[in-house]
Amino acid sequence: MQDLDISILFKGINFLRLLGGLWVTVRISLIAVGLSIPLGILFGMFMTLKNPIAKGISRIYLDFVRIMPQLVLLFLVYFGLTRAFGWNLSNEASAILVFTFWGTAEMGDLVRGALISIPRHQYDSAAALGFTKMQTFYYIIVPQTFRRLLPLAINLTTRMIKTTSLVVLIGMVEVLKVGQQIIDANRFDYPNAALWIYGVVFLLYFFVCWPISLIARKLEERWR
Amino acid sequence: MEETVQLQVQGLIKRFGNETVLNGISFSVHKGEVMVVLGPSGCGKSTLLRCINGLEAADGGRILLDGEPIISGGKNMIRMRQKIGMVFQSYDLFPHKNILENITLAPMKVQKRSKQEAREEAEQLLNRVGLWEKRNAFPRQLSGGQKQRVAIVRALCMHPEVMLFDEVTAALDPEMVREVLDVMLELASQGMTMIIVTHEMQFARAIADRVLFLDRGTVMEESTPEKFFSAPQTKRAQEFLNTFTFEKPNH
Numbered sequence: 085m086q087d088l089d090i091s092i093l094f095k096g097i098n099f100l101r102l103l104g105g106l107w108v109t110v111r112i113s114l115i116a117v118g119l120s121i122p123l124g125i126l127f128g129m130f131m132t133l134k135n136p137i138a139k140g141i142s143r144i145y146l147d148f149v150r151i152m153p154q155l156v157l158l159f160l161v162y163f164g165l166t167r168a169f170g171w172n173l174s175n176e177a178s179a180i181l182v183f184t185f186w187g188t189a190e191m192g193d194l195v196r197g198a199l200i201s202i203p204r205h206q207y208d209s210a211a212a213l214g215f216t217k218m219q220t221f222y223y224i225i226v227p228q229t230f231r232r233l234l235p236l237a238i239n240l241t242t243r244m245i246k247t248t249s250l251v252v253l254i255g256m257v258e259v260l261k262v263g264q265q266i267i268d269a270n271r272f273d274y275p276n277a278a279l280w281i282y283g284v285v286f287l288l289y290f291f292v293c294w295p296i297s298l299i300a301r302k303l304e305e306r307w308r
Numbered sequence: 309m310e311e312t313v314q315l316q317v318q319g320l321i322k323r324f325g326n327e328t329v330l331n332g333i334s335f336s337v338h339k340g341e342v343m344v345v346l347g348p349s350g351c352g353k354s355t356l357l358r359c360i361n362g363l364e365a366a367d368g369g370r371i372l373l374d375g376e377p378i379i380s381g382g383k384n385m386i387r388m389r390q391k392i393g394m395v396f397q398s399y400d401l402f403p404h405k406n407i408l409e410n411i412t413l414a415p416m417k418v419q420k421r422s423k424q425e426a427r428e429e430a431e432q433l434l435n436r437v438g439l440w441e442k443r444n445a446f447p448r449q450l451s452g453g454q455k456q457r458v459a460i461v462r463a464l465c466m467h468p469e470v471m472l473f474d475e476v477t478a479a480l481d482p483e484m485v486r487e488v489l490d491v492m493l494e495l496a497s498q499g500m501t502m503i504i505v506t507h508e509m510q511f512a513r514a515i516a517d518r519v520l521f522l523d524r525g526t527v528m529e530e531s532t533p534e535k536f537f538s539a540p541q542t543k544r545a546q547e548f549l550n551t552f553t554f555e556k557p558n559h
């Protein structure tokens with residue numbers, strides 16, 4: 085009876101376990117985003133330097149991150165670094181490292197884009213009104229950069245949350261893994277559990293990412 | 309017209325790399341006088357205005373306002389800039405601030421005037437250019453002509469002694485040019501000292517007390533508008549003026 089299989093969600097602490105699994109990826113995402121934003125701001129400013137060496141380094145870093153699938157990076161750090169240097173990174177630490185590495189590149193590119201999108205005449209007209217360089221930055225450039233950046237940074241967060249589900253492949257028990265465990269454990273009593281479990285996982289992701297996207301869209305409309 | 313010299317430019321030189329863009333420009337503007345600067349594209353008109361308010365550092369010569377030198381990056385730069393208002397060709401309002409905030413930001417932060425006093429003056433000025441209703445709008449909600457009028461008001465609210473205009477109508481749709489030029493004509497009639505770069509010849513002729521014709525970084529001609537437009541002295545000026553007239557083609 086398919087209809088009754090929904091009760092699997094209410095059996096024991098299954099639902100709480102799913103939430104706990106979700107928290108694993110959300111936690112990694114939030115930490116990685118929290119680190120990526122300040123690092124990305126620095127990297128973005130670094131990328132606007134005219135210095136050819138700075139340009140070369142930024143280029144290589146950005147291209148490397150863009151070309152490499154995150155999964156390869158995860159394996160490289162979790163299995164590779166451990167082997168090569170004998171570092172004993174936990175899977176969570178590896179995940180945070182990789183996603184911060186990725187997030188910093190993405191965030192840096194957004195920051196660079198926002199900074200160079202402020203037209204020169206904004207600086208000129210501020211100077212012509214008698215603002216000092218510091219005042220120009222504080223009252224005119226930073227607020228405009230920030231407004232362009234915030235929705236993009238929020239979108240990066242939702243992308244991060246979706247992408248971090250990859251951590252299951254380095255042995256972390258995140259929401260999908262918990263789901264599979266529940267399905268496996270109840271294969272005989274609840275043959276159609278998969279539908280319900282994956283449905284709930286879908287909804288959980290939706291309810292985490294949707295409000296975030298919504299905020300981003302609202303901010304974008306308001307500050308356009 | 310009063311005879312006090314307000315702005316003096318003496319032997320101004322400006323280079324970009326190897327290119328000498330301004331090659332020894334000299335002229336002076338009296339208080340309340342309107343100087344129109346004309347010349348072909350690339351002759352250095354914008355650069356001249358940018359040097360006058362210190363946005364570009366001069367490579368030689370002097371610029372004096374009320375006898376005090378203007379040196380880009382100098383100690384008195386911030387104080388001198390408040391005496392010089394400038395409006396650019398590109399709409400350069402601050403997009404994250406509404407119209408009133410655009411106008412009052414500099415009076416409050418640069419001149420440390422009270423918010424209330426700055427607002428009152430801003431509203432009066434907006435009223436004068438017919439934009440009081442737009443005081444709470446954002447720049448993106450305004451037409452090009454309206455934005456330029458706000459930009460003029462924003463500069464005026466700092467109580468400048470001299471106003472510089474760099475082709476402020478060049479990016480506008482034709483039907484919006486008039487409303488901006490009218491504001492400038494009104495300013496001239498109130499005795500504001502102005503230096504105007506424009507490609508609107510009719511307007512130049514109407515508003516100018518004197519015309520300065522530049523070519524390749526030098527002053528080719530300095531005269532009254534009557535003389536300049538009816539009997540230009542140099543060949544370059546004649547050629548320049550010819551580019552604004554059209555003849556009926558013969559079939």
Ligand SMILES: Nc1ncnc2c1ncn2[C@@H]1O[C@H](COP(=O)(O)OP(=O)(O)OP(=O)(O)O)[C@@H](O)[C@H]1O
Nearest residue numbers: 324325329347348349350351352353354355356475
């Ligand atoms: N920041 C700069 N760096 C290098 N060259 C510049 C710079 N600004 C202007 N120039 C050069 O200086 C010359 C004069 O430019 P300017 O903008 O003053 O001319 P203009 O008379 O205002 O022309 P237009 O009528 O097209 O506005 C041009 O050859 C231009 O390419």
Ligand SMILES: [Mg+2]
Nearest residue numbers: 353354355475
């Ligand atoms: Mg110009």
